[in-house]
Amino acid sequence: MTIYIKILGQIILSFSFLFLVSCEEGFFVEVPSESATSIFDQAWNFADQEYTFFDYKELNWDSIYQEFRPLVSDDMNEEELFQVIGDMLFLLRDGHVNLRSKFDRSRNWEWYLEFPENFNYSLLERNYFKSNEQFVGSLVVMDFEDVGYMRYSSFSNGVSNDDMDYVIGKFKDHKGLIIDVRNNGGGFLSNASKIAKRFAKEKQRVALVYYKNGPGHNELEGPFSTNLTPPDDQLLFDKPVIVLTNRHSYSATSFFTQYMRELENVTILGDQTGGGGGAPAFTELSNGWELRVSSSVTTDPEGFNIENGVPPDVKVDMLKSDENNGKDTILEEALRLLRE
Amino acid sequence: MKISLVLPLLTVFLLILAPSVVSQSKKEIRKAKRAERKANTQKHRSPLMIYPVYWGIQDTRTSPGIYRVFGGGAAIRTQKNGPKYILEHNGQFNFGLGLPNFDNGALQYNTQFLFETYYLRHFKSNLALGIHGSGLQVSRITPALSNSSFASDAAFGLGPAGRWSTNMTIFKKTTEVSITAAMPIISYVNRVPEFGLSFSGTNSFIAPIGRFNKFSFRIDAKRKFKKSNENTINYFYRWEYYGMEEFEGLHNLRVASHQIGFHLWIKKN
Secondary structure (H helix, E strand, C coil), X not given: CHHHHHHHHHHHXXXXXXXXXXXXXXXXXXXXCCCHHHHHHHHHHHHHHHCCCCCCCCCCHHHHHHHHHHHCCCCCCHHHHHHHHHHHHHCCCCCCCEEEXXXXXXXXXXXXXXCCCCCCHHHHHHHHHCCCCEEECCEEEEECCCEEEEEECCECCCCCHHHHHHHHXXXXXXXXXXXXXXXXXXXXXXXXXXXXXXXXXXXXXXXXXXXXXXXXXXXXXXXXXXXXXXXXCCCCCCCCEEEEECCCCECHHHHHHHHHHCCCCEEEEECCCCEXXXXXXXXXXXXXXXEEEECEEEECCCCCECCCCCCCCEECCCCHHHHHCCCCHHHHHHHHHHHC | CHHHHHHHHHHHXXXXXXHHHHHHHHHHHHHHHHHHHHHHCEEEEEEEEEEEXXXXXXXXXXXXXXXXXXXXXXXXXXXXXXXXXXEEEEEEEEEEEEEECCCCCCCEEEEXXXXXXXXXXXXECXXXXXXXXXXXXXXXXXXXXXXXXEEEEEEEEEEEEEEEEEEEEECCEEEEEEEEEECCCEEEEEEECCCCCCCCCCEEEEEECCCEEEEEEEEEEEEECCCCCCCEEEEEEEEEEEEEEECCCCEEEEEEEEEEEEEEEEEEC
16 A cells, blocks of 8 residues: 555656646747737738738738728727728638637628629529439439539538549430539539549649748749549540539639639630639637638639639620529520530 | 797797787687676667656747647657667657637647657766757647648757766665756758648758757656566656747747656566
């Protein structure tokens, strides 16, 4: 028993020593305070160092600081502070810039709210699918007899090689395939490549990417090529393809649209995508709020920046009169083109 | 005639054979010394040991604060302790859960791999000096930060090391207490810093002391088992710190860790 007491004593002694020496904050640089002014400065600094589109959008971030910093005082409450920082970030006009707190998420969604909706899923369901659609993984698949249709509503939802093999196998003898990514707000880029490479005939460069590598607004490394390589062991689709887009096709969907636009048998139809060509980097502020800003730049192989969207090859808007008559103008035009 | 024969033979013996006899005896002396050293050399191996770890991390891109990481670790060590030198290898793995020191911060998962080798020559009776090589790989995963969820530091360093040891009585038992310190003077560093795009932000560079600073010291207290004079139990406390300035001061990484535990040294024949 005595021996156990001795061992216990030694363990307690050791832990006491551990506690005493664990105060090494002296080695650490000063932790910023959670005051309103400090939080504001942290948010402004992170955007200043990480955001990649100041010049592209002709924004003077220093002037914006001068405009908003006087609005912040340490006696304001956190909702007031959130509002000020949110208003400042709004000026970046970027769907990838958000401040998230436990009570709200700041955002600028003008990139689709100021444009025609160009999509009505209820209309598709009631007048085109009529309960004949198939759900293949996260894909909604419809056979229009001579034309195939595939809807992908979010790049955050996984799509497997088997799903794509099924869709391509099903429509391989059809006149063409419609890929509907309207109102797809984005998700994982890996899914964009996984789908797009099924339509490539050979290895092809489809985009260039630049990454932030320093605190200066234009300190970028790159370009790094994004290439599509057709897989050897999976089914490929070599018939005409039409991709349907609208302004709510954002982020990974813009990347996907850009990848597809480079392929020769693909037509982009509908409205310009919403953009979102910069992958967002995330940080935490010292009060626990999470901030993200775009931290890369994506262009097409010729250098066209897709931050504000990928333009369609054929611009078509949904007509209100068509919609009232149960018709999707954009889908109708795609069906017409493939049946020509 | 006899004398005339003896003298040349004696000359031949002295010039040719005698040195070889002397050389033979030197070799024997060396051989004996080697055998003696070998007899005095002790090889120990420490099987897998498990211990608690605490460490703190700060990366000041926007200075969210300090992550306090609580976890555990496991290690394997070997030691060869000769009359002239000590050769020691230490391999360990730590895992911990990181808690931020600010409200509503995201949880972090931390892993550390460390391999280190000490080669120390006995300088005085209780002091050994030599070199130390180490490889350290630390990964931090903060799932809530999406594209920025992964950060890592890998550092391979080489530098001086020293060990001071003495015998003292602790809890009425003779205990060999030693303090080992090491500090790489040049390191190869590979980093994926916090709060950037994890998939693109790898930086690699050779960093001398000043740019990448790493220090470690370990206090060991060894005492013999009752039943055996060969095997020992070893209580230890290890402190390690590393830090660097990077990306024009945006990443001022600071990491300090504490480990406490005990392990067994089992003598190898």
